[in-house]
Amino acid sequence: MPWRAETRIRRGQYVGYGCLSTGATTAGTLFPTEDDPGDAWHAHTLLWRASLPEVEWADFALALNVSHVRDAAGRDLHIRLRQEDDTTRPEVVDAHWLYQVSPREAGHVTWHVAYWDDMWHKAHLTAGTHEGVLLQVAQPLLDALGPLVTTFNGGEGDPGTSVVHDLLRLWLDAGSALPVGEVVRLYARIAAGLDTAGLDVEVGRRLLPLLCDLLDRDRDRLGRHARPTVEGLVSGLPGELREDMNMRYADLFDLRSR
Numbered sequence: 001m002p003w004r005a006e007t008r009i010r011r012g013q014y015v016g017y018g019c020l021s022t023g024a025t026t027a028g029t030l031f032p033t034e035d036d037p038g039d040a041w042h043a044h045t046l047l048w049r050a051s052l053p054e055v056e057w058a059d060f061a062l063a064l065n066v067s068h069v070r071d072a073a074g075r076d077l078h079i080r081l082r083q084e085d086d087t088t089r090p091e092v093v094d095a096h097w098l099y100q101v102s103p104r105e106a107g108h109v110t111w112h113v114a115y116w117d118d119m120w121h122k123a124h125l126t127a128g129t130h131e132g133v134l135l136q137v138a139q140p141l142l143d144a145l146g147p148l149v150t151t152f153n154g155g156e157g158d159p160g161t162s163v164v165h166d167l168l169r170l171w172l173d174a175g176s177a178l179p180v181g182e183v184v185r186l187y188a189r190i191a192a193g194l195d196t197a198g199l200d201v202e203v204g205r206r207l208l209p210l211l212c213d214l215l216d217r218d219r220d221r222l223g224r225h226a227r228p229t230v231e232g233l234v235s236g237l238p239g240e241l242r243e244d245m246n247m248r249y250a251d252l253f254d255l256r257s258r
Contacts, residue, residue, distance in 0.1 A: 024080035028073070038068075038075045038097070054128075066090075068097040075100060095152040095160030109155035110196040116142060116150040144206045151197040153189040163193035170214050180221055187222075187229045194236025204238045212248060 027037035034040035049057055065088065067078040075097050096103045101111060120142050123135045141164055142149055148167070154160030166186045173183070190211075199207070211233055219226045234245050 024078070026079065027077040030079075036074065038077060041077050041079075068094055070097065070103075092159055092161065092165075094154075095162065096154050097160075099152070099160075101152075101154065101160065103155055103157075103160070107155050108153065108192065109160075110151070110153050110192050112147070112151040112196050112198075114147075114150070116146040119149070145203060147197045147199060147203060148193065148207070151193045153193055161189075163190055163197065166190050166193070167210065167214075170218075171210070174217075176221065180223075183218060184222065184225045184229065187218075187225075188232060191229070191232030191236050194233065197236075199236070199238055201238045201240050204241045208237070208241055208245065212245070215249070 027041040031037050031040035031044075048060065052060060063082055065080050065082050065086065068091065069076050069078055094103075095101070099111070099113065101109070103109070120135065120139060123131065123138075127135050138149075145164055145167075148163040151163045152160045153163070153166070166189050169178070170183065170186050170190075178186075215222075215226075215230065215233075222229055230245070230249050234242050237245060
């Protein structure tokens, strides 16, 4: 009923401005009766966005810093006011938190969700100007490498990130700013993700030139890790493409046809 929707919006405004007045709080504190404070916070931010004019929404959003956390009770958010001189960028959102996958501190974990093709349709429905800009950036990735957008690596104390996120980190490291250990780790995460995603040949053919360009650039600094890196990536490719990559690096790494 319309009056119920209006009441919810007013409640959202009240809670939102109340959050600003406290200086710092948590979603669990704001919504103590909710089973999942993360979901409750998300639902209310949608209400606030719908009920506030663009300028007021921008002021509200830019006034807060949000950190995604987990504790024994589940997931939560720490919410605090930004200081005037605070130039901290938003954190990388941990996919463990998004999908409520428990991080295994002592070991590596991968997982895949199959509905990547639904994401841009949902985003188109709700996107404003700012969200539309981000969607425009994401669309080529979803179109070309969609299954890898929703294939994630985590555990070992690291945030859960997608294979595409890790690919982009490597691709944008043209200045070799990443430590060698981090480069090796990213390639290993990508290889694990490829194995989990189970790519079809079409997606694999789009991915292969990028992988080869990155390996050609990085093989010297990979050093003794070059061969196991290539072998790990090859094992995650569709069978039709493995021979292509083996032959490309046969003279460098003494890889034999399988």
